[in-house]
Amino acid sequence: MNEQQLERMRTGKGFVAALDQSGGSTPKALLQYGVAEDSYTDDEGMFTAVHTMRTRIIQSAAFDSKFILGAILFENTMDREIESKPTADYLWEEKGVVPFLKVDQGLDVQENGVQVMKPMPNLDRLLARAVDKRIFGTKMRSVIHEANTEGIKQVAEQQFEYGKRIFAAGLIPIIEPEVNILSEDREESERILKEEIVRQLAKLHPDVRIMLKLSIPSVDGFYSDLMQDPHVVRVVALSGGYPQKEANERLARNPGLIASFSRALAEGLSFGQTEADFDRTLQRSVEAIYAASIT
Incomplete structure (x- = not known):
């Protein structure tokens, strides 16, 4: 593990850019960017x-380490140059x-109010390639999706079991149990999830380190205590479908929570923009997300 990178993620100012749209979400991301499917x-x-x-x-030039700590890649992106x-x-x-990868x-499929991850039979091979790719x-x-105690427990257990394997392979896992921001009982889901995360953290070996990627909470500052856990390198937030402005406003009300935005980061970017317009648009987004992340 790169100790310089670990220290940067633990103490640096900035946010994480999520550039990891996969096969299912790629067409939508390209369409937002102005690239039609028939192209x-x-x-x-x-x-x-x-x-x-x-x-x-x-x-x-707007994609600068002055503002951006890390970037999450899709496997296909990792394999390209x-x-x-x-x-x-x-x-x-x-x-x-x-x-990150x-x-x-x-x-x-949804069951017990949640969607767990599909099985990952080739995970160990992928992790070995990731280590080789630095x-x-x-x-x-x-x-x-729902405040179902059993379902949320399944989500947390699966995430942490995979997380321990990932850490053992020499990588820091970002554990992301997203709470749907449109859920009618969202606040209760967040309460149950936090209890399960605390339970899972307490069972980790003292040397294990993880990151958490969570929906911006309904109650400001709700995840502040998780940031103090010695296992937790950083807690980052997904935009969850909020427009950039609203995501930034909500994020700024949560000291210590930093962004890991995807759609909100790319908002306003277009294939047809001149390089100057593209850079200006991205610069505005980067600076606004950064400002919300360092409050």
């Missing part, structure tokens, strides 16, 4: 198009940004 004919064309988009973001360098190496060596294979950490996502 590519197969998965290879789609992934090439989204890598071009991500490369443009990463190479922008930027300026003849593996993407993770480019992020760290050229930008000073810590590279999305490792989950998507969500299972990835620092991983991310994996589950979703909680």
